[in-house]
Amino acid sequence: MPxxxxxxxxxxxSAYDDFSKVYETWFPLLYRIVYRMTAREDISEEVVxxxxxxxxxRRDVLPKDEGLKFWLIRVVRNLALNYEKRKGRERRAVERxxxxxxxxxxxxxxxxxxxxxxxxxxxxxxxxxxxxxxxxLILKEYAGFAYAEIGKMLGITEGNVKVRVFRARNxxxxxxxxxxx
Amino acid sequence: xxxxxxxxxxxxDHEVEPPWDQVVEQKIATDPQxxxxxxxxxxxxxxxxxLADPESLEKARETVRLRLEALRSTPRASRHFDLNWxxxxxxxxxxxxxxxxxGFWLGRQTTGASVAEVHVQLPSGYTVPLNxxxxxxxxxxxxxxxx
Numbered sequence: 632m633p634x635x636x637x638x639x640x641x642x643x644x645s646a647y648d649d650f651s652k653v654y655e656t657w658f659p660l661l662y663r664i665v666y667r668m669t670a671r672e673d674i675s676e677e678v679v680x681x682x683x684x685x686x687x688x689r690r691d692v693l694p695k696d697e698g699l700k701f702w703l704i705r706v707v708r709n710l711a712l713n714y715e716k717r718k719g720r721e722r723r724a725v726e727r728x729x730x731x732x733x734x735x736x737x738x739x740x741x742x743x744x745x746x747x748x749x750x751x752x753x754x755x756x757x758x759x760x761x762x763x764x765x766x767x768l769i770l771k772e773y774a775g776f777a778y779a780e781i782g783k784m785l786g787i788t789e790g791n792v793k794v795r796v797f798r799a800r801n802x803x804x805x806x807x808x809x810x811x812x
Numbered sequence: 813x814x815x816x817x818x819x820x821x822x823x824x825d826h827e828v829e830p831p832w833d834q835v836v837e838q839k840i841a842t843d844p845q846x847x848x849x850x851x852x853x854x855x856x857x858x859x860x861x862x863l864a865d866p867e868s869l870e871k872a873r874e875t876v877r878l879r880l881e882a883l884r885s886t887p888r889a890s891r892h893f894d895l896n897w898x899x900x901x902x903x904x905x906x907x908x909x910x911x912x913x914x915g916f917w918l919g920r921q922t923t924g925a926s927v928a929e930v931h932v933q934l935p936s937g938y939t940v941p942l943n944x945x946x947x948x949x950x951x952x953x954x955x956x957x958x959x
Binding site (some may be wrong): 662663666675676683687749754772778793794796797800801803 | 817818819820821825827853855856857859860861862866869873876877879880883884
């Protein structure tokens with residue numbers, strides 16, 4: 632086997648090994664973010680897959696560690712936003728959510744039923760939030776980022792993140808109150 | 813809503829640094845409006861925490877991994893091969909069209925200048941001097957002048 636071919640194969644394997652590590656590390660976080668943004672499993676899979684394809688193709692020029700994390704989140708955020716624009720934003724997402732098959736509550740106890748209702752209500756209310764508020768709240772609540780990090784990811788100031796988190800929770804409280812009533 | 817109310821949600825997220833966290837805590841303890849807002853923010857924070865990871869996460873991780881594996885088995889270059897060639901062919905076609913068009917135009921211009929149609933009125937009874945091969949005998953300007 633010619634040395635250059637061997638080198639190429641070794642490089643490819645090593646690159647894929649790196650890719651696998653990145654994939655295993657960041658997949659759950661990215662999936663969680665997109666799922667909370669869209670409440671759609673198929674779209675979440677599609678978006679995260681697209682993000683990793685982009686990463687694989689540009690991995691040579693992308694930053695490592697923290698920088699990579701921010702880059703991946705920016706990519707999924709943009710892809711999720713594109714999805715939302717394409718599908719007519721929140722209204723359709725909410726309609727789809729309502730048309731989704733209801734949870735099978737057959738053998739659950741009352742407490743569990745209540746809990747599932749609550750979960751559905753919260754997810755539903757989350758989808759009704761404007762995109763700019765929703766993404767900030769999701770990055771805070773489900774990705775556990777600090778305000779400063781979220782600001783860096785979204786290209787806004789830390790103060791702005793603070794304001795958006797506050798407003799998002801306030802609006803959610805209103806939405807949940809409406810649903811309850 | 814006052815600007816400093818935004819500190820309430822930051823406090824719920826433990827994002828207020830000392831000594832301001834103490835100030836916010838004191839305000840929550842003494843001001844009913846602040847307390848109400850803090851309870852609302854905390855309630856939503858806790859509600860959101862109830863949403864656990866989607867059950868589909870592990871399945872999705874495996875599905876996407878397999879799809880990416882399949883994509884990787886297609887050589888990287890070949891995925892862009894067709895597109896590259898289409899681009900190259902299109903560029904070559906445009907270039908050919910531009911160069912060809914220019915050449916055609918230039919050719920027409922040049923032909924018009926070099927080939928001229930000359931109408932000459934000859935005296936009646938003039939016979940064209942031909943040689944044995946029916947070719948026109950070239951005359952000098954002097955001969956032409958005499959005639």
